[in-house]
Amino acid sequence: MIKLRIVDLRSDTVTKPSPEMWDTIKLMDNSKLGDDVEGEDPTVNELEEKAAKLVGKEAALLVTSGTQGNLVSVLSQTKPGDEILLEEFNHIYAHEVGNAARIGGLMIRTYSSNKGVPSFEYLQSLIRDKENIHNPPSSLLCTENTHNYHGGAIISIDTLRRMKEFAKKNELKFHLDGARIFNAAVGLNVPVTEFTKHVDSVMFCLSKGLSCPVGSIVAGSKETIAKARKFRKMLGGGMRQAGIIAAFGLIALKPKWINRLNEDHKNAKLLAEGLKTISLPVKVHPPDTNIVIVELLEKVKIHKIINQLNNAGILAFNISKQKIRFVTHYGIDEHDVDHSIEQIGFILKKNL
Ligand SMILES: Cc1ncc(COP(=O)(O)O)c(C=O)c1O
Known part of the structure; x- marks a missing residue:
């Protein structure tokens, strides 16, 4: 069975510690x-x-x-x-x-x-x-x-x-x-x-x-x-x-x-630019930092889209009835962004 690729763009709260963090923890003892x-x-x-x-x-x-x-x-x-x-x-x-x-x-x-x-x-x-x-x-x-x-x-x-x-x-x-x-x-x-x-x-x-x-x-x-x-x-x-x-x-x-946060900002820009090229009734808000908002300009059931995204392995939250939020963070790389653009585009096209 092929394993579904998950790209978790719900929030930067889902991040897990870096290898350097774990190495430091492993060296700790009770004196600390x-x-x-x-x-x-x-x-x-x-x-x-x-x-x-x-x-x-x-x-x-x-x-x-x-x-x-x-x-x-x-x-x-x-x-x-x-x-x-x-x-x-x-x-x-x-x-x-x-x-x-x-x-x-x-x-x-x-x-x-x-x-x-x-x-x-x-x-x-x-x-x-x-x-x-x-x-x-x-x-x-x-x-x-x-x-x-x-x-x-x-x-x-x-x-x-x-x-x-x-x-x-x-x-x-x-x-x-x-x-x-x-x-x-x-x-x-x-x-x-x-x-x-x-x-x-x-x-x-x-x-x-x-x-x-x-x-x-x-x-x-x-x-x-x-x-x-x-x-x-x-x-x-x-x-x-x-x-x-x-x-x-x-x-x-x-x-x-x-300074690593710059990577998240770069990936958010890539995601926004990629989504903008898909001609659909959506507004992709240009990100200042690591959050991309996609606003649906037509009335659709947003939960249906969120469910379909989740089923395709792209995890995201909607922050209103019209807006879907994608957050880039540690653990998300350029390949994940490319894959997400493809999947999000496919699902939006199906629904709009
Ligand atoms: C702007 C802002 N303030 C505060 C919080 C609350 O942080 P926590 O989830 O650690 O309670 C969040 C969480 O997402 C947030 O986005």
């Missing part, structure tokens, strides 16, 4: 581990120091996931009853189970945007008047870079600078969901600090394109990270001998490994 809840795990401490330095912040914290990282960042910079501003397609708003409202007791106000870029006039209209007895206080502004549901779009450094000024003027803290901030940095070929210097706190994921099996980082001021550490414990994220996880992260943050 300790109780991290007591601050005694040397590998976690090394990772947190390295991560803080890399993003130009005073301190950093290893957390279990991007979701937990965003939540502890939000909790550390707000009080129950505050109102926070989230872009309408931000992961925090759309895909984190409403945790800011449920656990943080926060009011959530969404703002619309052009691929993550807000209108500052409109944002200003959302700020509550502090003097008005009826109003909850606005206390935190959030953004996401790269922006997942806007197809891995890079929000420019200048936009972040303007958002920071806006936040300062309105006495708001400013949090960046930077699950893929290194994709943005590599995409523009600038140090990641060009983005992170404009925010009070940043969360980035080790477990996406950087291909660690688990873990994310939160970075910010010493005061914010001390609060985040306590909230992490409250949420059950005190991980004890977590050096075994942090060791993967130390490899992931090497410049060579961060």
Whole structure:
């Protein structure tokens, strides 16, 4: 029986560790581990120091996931009853189970945007008047870079600078969901600090394109990270001998490994260019980084197409009734891209 070739383009969360990561883990011993809840795990401490330095912040914290990282960042910079501003397609708003409202007791106000870029006039209209007895206080502004549901779009450094000024003027803290901030940095070929210097706190994921099996980082001021550490414990994220996880992260943050993200971007471009040559009623959004969105311009049952793609070994998710998302990542090469273009083209032609 011929084995079906699987190309998993659902997300960069499906990545598995590199051989170098495994080699490092195999060389570890108990001297590299300790109780991290007591601050005694040397590998976690090394990772947190390295991560803080890399993003130009005073301190950093290893957390279990991007979701937990965003939540502890939000909790550390707000009080129950505050109102926070989230872009309408931000992961925090759309895909984190409403945790800011449920656990943080926060009011959530969404703002619309052009691929993550807000209108500052409109944002200003959302700020509550502090003097008005009826109003909850606005206390935190959030953004996401790269922006997942806007197809891995890079929000420019200048936009972040303007958002920071806006936040300062309105006495708001400013949090960046930077699950893929290194994709943005590599995409523009600038140090990641060009983005992170404009925010009070940043969360980035080790477990996406950087291909660690688990873990994310939160970075910010010493005061914010001390609060985040306590909230992490409250949420059950005190991980004890977590050096075994942090060791993967130390490899992931090497410049060579961060720059590898360029390969994913190159493959996303190849995929988009290949799909564009197929004459069909679809719009292939040109990717900034590692996410390609194919928008169906005719009304069809998108789940039928997703099922057919899956049956052909091309795994993908739809992110709306019209849009299919393909994510390139470690483990996907040019041959996989060529094969995917062929299969996706064949299936789309059958349905459109
Ligand atoms: C932009 C963004 N933020 C946060 C997360 C949450 O990360 P995790 O799945 O590790 O909780 C994701 C996950 O896909 C994401 O895409």
